[in-house]
Each structure stands twice: as structure tokens, then as C-alpha cells.
Amino acid sequence: MCGIAGCLHWGRAGVPDDARLRAMVGALRHRGPDEFGTYLDGAAGLAHARLSIIDLSTGQQPLSNEDGTIWIVFNGEIFNYVELRAELQSHGHRFRTASDTEVIVHAYETWGERCVERFNGQFAFAVWNAKERTLALARDRLGVRPIYHATIGERFLFASEIKALFTDPEIPRAIDPRGLDQVFSFWTTLAPVTPFAGVSELPAGHVLTLDLSRGGAPAIRMRRFWTPRYPESGAPRIGSVAEAAEGLRERLEVATRLRMLRADVPVGSYLSGGIDSSAVAAMGRRAKEGIFRTFSLRFADAEFDETKFQRLMARRLDSEHTEIVCERRDIGAVFPEVVLHTERPILRSGPAPLYLLSRLVRDAGFKVVLTGEGSDEMLAGYDIFREAKVRAFWSREPASRLRPRLLERLYPYMARSPASAKAMARKFFGDGLAGTSDPGFSHRPRWKSAGALKRLFSGGLAEALAGRDAEAELLSDLPAEFPSWDVVSRAQYLEVTTLLSGYILSSQGDRMLMAHSVEGRFPFLDPDVVEFCNALPSSFKLRVLDEKHVLKRAVRDLVPPEILERPKQPYRAPDAASFVGDAAPDYVDDVLDPASVEEAGLFDSRGVAGLLAKCRAAGGDAPLSNADNMAFVGILSTQLLWESFVKRRPETEVLPEERIGTRVNRLSPA
Numbered sequence: 001m002c003g004i005a006g007c008l009h010w011g012r013a014g015v016p017d018d019a020r021l022r023a024m025v026g027a028l029r030h031r032g033p034d035e036f037g038t039y040l041d042g043a044a045g046l047a048h049a050r051l052s053i054i055d056l057s058t059g060q061q062p063l064s065n066e067d068g069t070i071w072i073v074f075n076g077e078i079f080n081y082v083e084l085r086a087e088l089q090s091h092g093h094r095f096r097t098a099s100d101t102e103v104i105v106h107a108y109e110t111w112g113e114r115c116v117e118r119f120n121g122q123f124a125f126a127v128w129n130a131k132e133r134t135l136a137l138a139r140d141r142l143g144v145r146p147i148y149h150a151t152i153g154e155r156f157l158f159a160s161e162i163k164a165l166f167t168d169p170e171i172p173r174a175i176d177p178r179g180l181d182q183v184f185s186f187w188t189t190l191a192p193v194t195p196f197a198g199v200s201e202l203p204a205g206h207v208l209t210l211d212l213s214r215g216g217a218p219a220i221r222m223r224r225f226w227t228p229r230y231p232e233s234g235a236p237r238i239g240s241v242a243e244a245a246e247g248l249r250e251r252l253e254v255a256t257r258l259r260m261l262r263a264d265v266p267v268g269s270y271l272s273g274g275i276d277s278s279a280v281a282a283m284g285r286r287a288k289e290g291i292f293r294t295f296s297l298r299f300a301d302a303e304f305d306e307t308k309f310q311r312l313m314a315r316r317l318d319s320e321h322t323e324i325v326c327e328r329r330d331i332g333a334v335f336p337e338v339v340l341h342t343e344r345p346i347l348r349s350g351p352a353p354l355y356l357l358s359r360l361v362r363d364a365g366f367k368v369v370l371t372g373e374g375s376d377e378m379l380a381g382y383d384i385f386r387e388a389k390v391r392a393f394w395s396r397e398p399a400s401r402l403r404p405r406l407l408e409r410l411y412p413y414m415a416r417s418p419a420s421a422k423a424m425a426r427k428f429f430g431d432g433l434a435g436t437s438d439p440g441f442s443h444r445p446r447w448k449s450a451g452a453l454k455r456l457f458s459g460g461l462a463e464a465l466a467g468r469d470a471e472a473e474l475l476s477d478l479p480a481e482f483p484s485w486d487v488v489s490r491a492q493y494l495e496v497t498t499l500l501s502g503y504i505l506s507s508q509g510d511r512m513l514m515a516h517s518v519e520g521r522f523p524f525l526d527p528d529v530v531e532f533c534n535a536l537p538s539s540f541k542l543r544v545l546d547e548k549h550v551l552k553r554a555v556r557d558l559v560p561p562e563i564l565e566r567p568k569q570p571y572r573a574p575d576a577a578s579f580v581g582d583a584a585p586d587y588v589d590d591v592l593d594p595a596s597v598e599e600a601g602l603f604d605s606r607g608v609a610g611l612l613a614k615c616r617a618a619g620g621d622a623p624l625s626n627a628d629n630m631a632f633v634g635i636l637s638t639q640l641l642w643e644s645f646v647k648r649r650p651e652t653e654v655l656p657e658e659r660i661g662t663r664v665n666r667l668s669p670a
Helices: 018-026 081-090 100-118 177-186 241-261 275-287 307-317 328-342 351-363 383-395 403-409 422-430 441-456 459-464 470-475 487-514 527-535 549-554 587-591 594-600 605-618 626-647
Strands: 002-009 035-040 044-050 070-078 121-129 134-139 148-152 155-159 206-211 219-224 267-270 293-299 320-326 368-370 519-521 662-665
Touching: 002 018, 002 070, 002 121, 018 035, 018 044, 035 070, 044 070, 044 121, 070 100, 081 100, 100 121, 100 134, 100 206, 177 441, 177 459, 177 470, 177 487, 177 626, 241 275, 241 368, 241 527, 241 549, 267 275, 275 307, 275 368, 275 549, 293 307, 293 351, 307 320, 320 351, 328 351, 328 487, 328 626, 351 487, 383 403, 383 422, 383 441, 383 487, 441 487, 441 605, 441 626, 487 519, 587 626, 594 605, 594 626, 605 626
Parallel strands: 035 662, 267 293, 267 368, 293 320, 368 519
Antiparallel strands: 002 044, 002 155, 035 044, 070 121, 121 134, 134 206, 148 155, 206 219
16 A cells, blocks of 8 residues: 555646645655655656555556556556466566556556456556656545545646645645535445545545646546445345355455455454454454464453453464454544544544554554455445334334334434434434435435534634535436335445445544554455345345344354354444543644634634533533444544644655655756
8 A cells, every 4th residue: 555646747837846736746755665756747747655565676656558658656556467467478568577567557558447346346546658648536436545646737636635635735725615614414425525625535446647748737537436225125036145245255355365365465353342353353263274363352441341352363263363442532632643644524533543553553563454344335234224224114104103213223322322212213214214315315314414513613603604505416316227226225324335435444444544554454355255246136235134144144153152142232332432521632722712613703602612611511421322423533533633734834844865765857868
């Protein structure tokens, strides 16, 4: 895994600047501290910070084809690069490295931008064709790896993280009201929108191409090469659940083996205590002999802790197991650094413990870990899917007193479950019950809960958002076949295209891992696994209310029954309690001071003061409502984001020329 950056100039912008490239890559050095490289010509500049994992000796970037007409900077892994290399050699391509990066270059030569459809991987890359004068940016199907861009005058800039764009003093630094509105609707921004005005995110599964061949400003085209698809509701089932379990197991074994073996450094595995990470770790253990390392995150708060199951699985694996215990004060202490890396507001504190876990992994000398992310989205593991199914069932007899009793089986792990107060739960989940044809039916309760937090927006922000409807904008761009899917499949699509890419794989995934130069690998997001899962009937995934049913059958010989049969407990962490009472960090008073809140202009200072007082009155021990927890963390993270990126410019290190190991300067005399 790495960091990439670069620029494209035209018109009167002049030639790209070497010092600017070194500043951009300096801002990304945490993503790739092993080696640095730059490429420069009269129109394009590329920069690369390398985390060496495959082909340690000859995989330096930027890297070109045989005649030096096509150059690439690449962040990620192409797991089927060995097979693609052999195919490309049969087409006459010659390789001078053993890297997956060079495979992309020659694949692009052979198949153009459609090469991405052949990649089994997690990637974000930029390819500059100096002969054709085109720059192509691409991002993997599910958005595992990030890439951002901005246009200033006659310059186009791109980078793995926004902080690299902000090294350019001409890039404006301001919070985008639309981005903030999306976060307080969906928990994340939705690409191409970001939290910052003038900065865009390349959406998952897209290729963006800028063409300078005709002179003047570039012609720009964007193409979506992948989108989730599901069977039509009522379509005939193909095969049995047992056959599906066998097919899933086979694909997961292959996906895990690829991610375990295709690395020239040791690969460890996270153990959360749930089915997903346990299954992946077990398959990883089977793929390679010798010492196997596992890493777990424990919580001092019993409500969130899964130590018992983590240790059970570690014993089953006979792994060399390492743990870190996270307390509330630990979350509060690192939260400003966490926001600096997420580069977006977050409504939950969950990324902070994962930041600590990745630091533990790096301190143990590991650069790569397997994780179980993606299983819940692919196999209907979250309560939101069960909730949608219950509400749809209830809607067929809305006067029934028995059907809504199924809601009592939801969210059993929460101290203040939304289903624990029966009358309130019926009112909350029963809202919009008649609208099962509504494309947002499954997510309306969640969106309503998050959207209520907007009451704390400032008058100025509310005015800027007048007339906008974040939910309507999201639902206006759905696949044509979306209405033909059943309620669970529609919920899966919304979860994959919103929370998975923008929060699970970004704020909790890539950003927390790469903050400490660690690469995460996700077997459940292997394209073959994803397509297989998406093609399964919903009843195979969510059998009545038994989530991930087909997975449980597929891995029952690998995972102990104590884990396989335990109630679902999604990853969570203490929220507002981490910032008040004895755990309170000093910065909270400064960041949420009324003067600071008013200076930022994003929230109502009186409302924020009232919320802070309420949280402090609870003292961190009395359970706060879900809404209060989200509001507190969301406001605190937004204020930290504004302080770190808008009020103050992020610190920038211009890497000295001697740190650039690979330096191609086509502006210099031959």
C-alpha cells in the first residue's frame, strides 16, 4: 500500500513544479515510508510514497512501460497479477520487475482503461500516457483505496489524501455544507462530494480520464465500470443452501490464500471475536505454514469487549496472539490524530481504537493484516437488514400486535437498544411502514435518526442547505433494476454504496491502517466472492432472521460453535463517554468553546453548550441516547476537522531531493 499524488498542467499554468510534488508526497509519507519517487515533464507530474510489500527490490515508482511513454503511480495490490503477467507476456510485453505495478502498465497498454475490469484487487492509480497526453485515474470496485482531486485554474491535482492537495496554497480550504449535510444524514460523504469545497473524491468503481491531445483545457470523461447487482425478487433459486455454502467456502479459500501468499513480507490477521475475522484467520492459517500472528482489540468497558471469543479463536489457531486494551481515555487522547487521518467528520468514535490497533501491528513489525470487513454487507449481517425484513413483514399486516414483537430481537448488544422500549420502538420503526416501495425504505429509520442531529446546525449552515435534500439526491441515482430487487437486496445496495466505502473502508479502514503504514486485505471483498454473494437469494443470507446463514454453514468446521452461534455484536466503542468525566481530554473545552463554535460557523453554539453540559452531567457512566452520542462525536470531530484543515493549514514537509530515490525529470537537459 502506498500514497500517490500528482498534477496535470495546461494553458498558461506553466510546467509542474518539482518542489510541489515533493511537498505532496511528504504529506503522504505515513502511507509509504519506505521509498519516494517523482516523475516530471512539461505537462504532468507524478509522486509516490512506497510501502514495500511485493517485489521489494525492483518495484520502485513511478514506473513505465518499455519505451517510457506510459507512467504510473499506484496505491494498492493486484492479487491476480501473476496470471495477468503470463497473459501479457503472451502478447509480447517484456517485464523488468516482478511487481504488480508493472502488470497494470502493460494491461493499460493492451486493453486501455477497460483493464480495470480484469483486476482482482484493491487499487487507486494514475496512468500518464505522455504520447497520447492523457491522464487516467482509477479506483477499485468497492472503494477500498482512496483518490481525491481538485482543479485550480489550469491545473488538475490528485492525491490519496486531501492533506496532500492542501499543500498547494491556491487550493481553497473551506467546509462544504453539502458534505456536512451528507455526513449528518448517512454517516459519511458520498463521492464525488467531500467535506471540503472544491475537492472531489473519485467514486468507487470509476475511471476518470483527462485528455490534453486536442490542446487547451482537457476533455474529461468518467466511466463507471462496476456496480452491485442482485437477483430479481421472486426469481427461481439456482441450487441449494448447501451448494451455496460449498461455493462460498471455495471462493473464500482462494481469496484468502491469494491475500496471504502474494506478499514478500509477513502477513498477520485481525481477530475481533466474530465469525468474519475468525473465518478469515482460520483460512489464512491453513494457507501458510509456520508462525501465524493474530492481533486483537480489547475494551476496558465490558459492553464492547469480546476478549473471551478472541482468545478462544487464537487458541484454536495456535497463533502467536497480541492484544491491546483500549480505555475511554485512550480514545479521547488520540481522537485529534484520528480526525486528521479520516479527513472527514465521524459520528462514532470507532475509528480511534482501530488507530491504536494498527499501531500495535506496526510495532510488532508487520505491514499487512487480513481482516473480515465486507462480510456483513455481502451476506446481510447487520441488524439494518433484519430490521428492513421485519418492517416489510409487519407492513403486510400493519394492525398486527404480534409482528412488531420481532423488533425485540434487534440490537440486543446495545445498552439502550432502540427496541427495548416497546411503545417507542413501534412508533419509531412503524414510521413510513406503508412505503415499502420507497427506495429508501430500509434506511429511513437510520437516516431519520442521524438527520435529527441537524437541529444543531447553525443558522448560516441551515440557510446554505435550504432546498437541498440529501436523501432524495442519493435515491435519484439508483440502477434501473433497483425496484425489481427484494427489500434485503435493496438495503444491501444502499449499505454498500454509502457506509461501506465512505466509513467502514475509509474512516475505520484505510485511514486507520495507513496512519501507521499497515495494509489491510479483505477476502470478503474479492470480486469473485462479491459477485457470488450478490447472486445468492436473500433467503440464503438472511434465513428468517438468522444473519449470514450461508457463511455459518460454510465455515462451521473452522470456527468454534461458541463464536458461530453467538448473537451478532457489531464493532462499537465508547462514544461521548470518552470525552467527559475522568476521561476528558483538555482539548474538548477549547474545541467546543462557544467562541470557537461561532468562529467555525457550522453549529449553534448554545445548542452545543447544552449538549456538552448534558454529556458531562451523565459523567460518562449513565448511558446516553444514541442521538446524543452521535451528535457529540459528530460535532467534536467536525470542529477538530475545521481547526486542523481550515483554521490552520496542515503541517507540510517538503521532502529534500536526496530523499527521492526514483527521480525522472524530463525537463532537464539530456
